[in-house]
Amino acid sequence: MRRRPGRDARRRHRRESDPHDRGRRDRRHDDRRAHHRRDDRRDGRRGHRPRATGTATARATSTATRAAAPAGAPAAAASPVGRVGGNLVIYSARKEELMKPLVEAFERQTGVKVTLKSGGAGELAQLIERERGNTLGDVLFTTDAASAEALRQKGLLEPYVSPNAAKIPAEFKAADGAWTGTIGRSRNIMYNTNLAKPEELPKSVYELTDPKYRGKVAMASIREGSVKLWLASMIQERGEDFTVKYINDLKANGLKVLANHTEVANAVSRGEVTYGLVNHYYYVPAKREGQPVGLIYPDQGPNEGGTLVVPLAVSILKGAKNQAQARAFVDFALSQEGQLPLTTQENEFPLTPGVGLGEAAAPGVKPIDEIKRPTTDYAKLADIEKRVVDLFTPILGGGQ
Numbered sequence: 413m414r415r416r417p418g419r420d421a422r423r424r425h426r427r428e429s430d431p432h433d434r435g436r437r438d439r440r441h442d443d444r445r446a447h448h449r450r451d452d453r454r455d456g457r458r459g460h461r462p463r464a465t466g467t468a469t470a471r472a473t474s475t476a477t478r479a480a481a482p483a484g485a486p487a488a489a490a491s492p493v494g495r496v497g498g499n500l501v502i503y504s505a506r507k508e509e510l511m512k513p514l515v516e517a518f519e520r521q522t523g524v525k526v527t528l529k530s531g532g533a534g535e536l537a538q539l540i541e542r543e544r545g546n547t548l549g550d551v552l553f554t555t556d557a558a559s560a561e562a563l564r565q566k567g568l569l570e571p572y573v574s575p576n577a578a579k580i581p582a583e584f585k586a587a588d589g590a591w592t593g594t595i596g597r598s599r600n601i602m603y604n605t606n607l608a609k610p611e612e613l614p615k616s617v618y619e620l621t622d623p624k625y626r627g628k629v630a631m632a633s634i635r636e637g638s639v640k641l642w643l644a645s646m647i648q649e650r651g652e653d654f655t656v657k658y659i660n661d662l663k664a665n666g667l668k669v670l671a672n673h674t675e676v677a678n679a680v681s682r683g684e685v686t687y688g689l690v691n692h693y694y695y696v697p698a699k700r701e702g703q704p705v706g707l708i709y710p711d712q713g714p715n716e717g718g719t720l721v722v723p724l725a726v727s728i729l730k731g732a733k734n735q736a737q738a739r740a741f742v743d744f745a746l747s748q749e750g751q752l753p754l755t756t757q758e759n760e761f762p763l764t765p766g767v768g769l770g771e772a773a774a775p776g777v778k779p780i781d782e783i784k785r786p787t788t789d790y791a792k793l794a795d796i797e798k799r800v801v802d803l804f805t806p807i808l809g810g811g812q
C-alpha cells in the first residue's frame with residue numbers, strides 16, 4: 413500500500429523541475445517527498461512561502477520579489493556584503509522556489525535586483541555554452557559541481573576567490589575560484605528502527621553485501637544524480653572493478669532497486685526494507701513526522717574512507733556584465749546569511765564549518781565538520797560519471 417504520511421506532505425507533493433537535474437527531460441524526479449517538506453518549528457527566518465510554479469520540464473524566468481525581512485536573521489558573516497545596487501541575472505539549476513529565500517535576502521541586503529532563470533543543470537550548461545562570448549547570465553548556481561567543473565575546463569567560468577570561501581573545505585571548490593560549494597548533501601544509510609537490531613546496524617556501506625542483510629536493503633536507480641555521483645566517487649576511491657563487484661554483490665544479496673530516493677525513503681519508513689541508501693535530506697522529513705527511522709553516517713572509522721558529500725556550487729560566468737553584483741552574490745551565498753536561507757526547504761547543510769545545520773537540524777543529522785568524507789576530485793569525477801552510466805544502467809536501471 414502506498415501511503416503518504418500526511419496531508420500537508422501530499423499538498424506539497426508537487427511536480428517541479430529536478431533540483432539536481434542532469435538535463436534529462438524524461439526523468440521522473442525523486443524529490444517529491446523531501447524537497448517539498450517544510451518544518452514549521454522554526455519560523456524565525458521565514459518570510460513568505462512562495463508557491464511552486466514549474467513542471468518537470470518547465471523553466472521559469474521571473475524577477476524575484478522583495479519580501480519583508482524575516483525576524484531573527486543570523487549574525488553577520490566574517491565578510492559582510494554591503495549595498496551594491498544594479499542588476500544581476502542568475503542561472504539556477506535549483507528550483508526557483510528554493511532559491512527565493514537566498515535571492516530575497518541578497519536583494520534586501522545589497523539593493524541588487526535579481527532576475528532568476530531556472531532550469532536543469534544540463535540545460536543551463538548547454539545554454540552557457542551557446543552563449544559563449546555573449547552571456548546573458550552573470551551567475552550560475554548549480555546542484556551539480558561536476559557540471560560546473562566541466563564548464564570551468566571549457567573556460568566558461570570566471571575565476572573568483574571570494575573571501576568567504578576561505579573556510580569552505582578544498583574538495584568543495586575549484587582551486588582557481590571558478591566554482592565554490594555553498595551547501596551540501598551527504599550520502600547516508602537510513603534504517604527502520606523497528607526492524608534493525610541495534611547490534612546489527614552497519615557501520616559501512618560495504619557491509620551490506622553480508623548475508624545478514626539479505627533482502628533488507630534498497631537503493632535508488634542510476635537515474636538519480638546523486639547515485640551517479642556516489643558511484644563515480646567510489647570508482648575514484650576504490651577503482652572500477654571494486655565498484656562493479658560491490659554493486660553486483662549487493663544485487664546478489666537481494667538489493668531492491670527502486671525508481672528514486674523518495675521510494676527508498678518510503679520503503680524504509682513503511683518497513684518494506686530495513687535499510688535504504690539515500691541522501692540525508694530524505695531522512696529529515698521522515699524523522700520529523702515521527703516515522704520509525706534512524707540515520708547512519710557510513711564509513712566514518714579511522715581506517716574508512718568517509719561518506720560522500722555533494723556540494724551545490726556558485727560561479728560567475730565568463731564575460732558576465734554585472735561583475736560587481738556577481739561577486740557580491742558569490743560572497744553572500746558563501747556567507748552565513750546566504751547559506752542559512754538555502755537550508756530552509758531542502759534541509760541541505762552549510763559547507764562552512766561552524767555555521768551549523770540551519771534548517772537541516774534534526775536528531776541524527778551532523779554538520780559538515782563532523783562528517784568524514786572521501787577526497788573527491790571533481791576535476792576527474794565528471795569524466796568518471798559518464799562511464800558510470802554505461803557501467804551501471806544494466807544493473808541499476810530498474811525501479812520504474
Ligand SMILES: [Fe+2]
Nearest residue numbers: 442443673691
Ligand atoms: Fe534529491
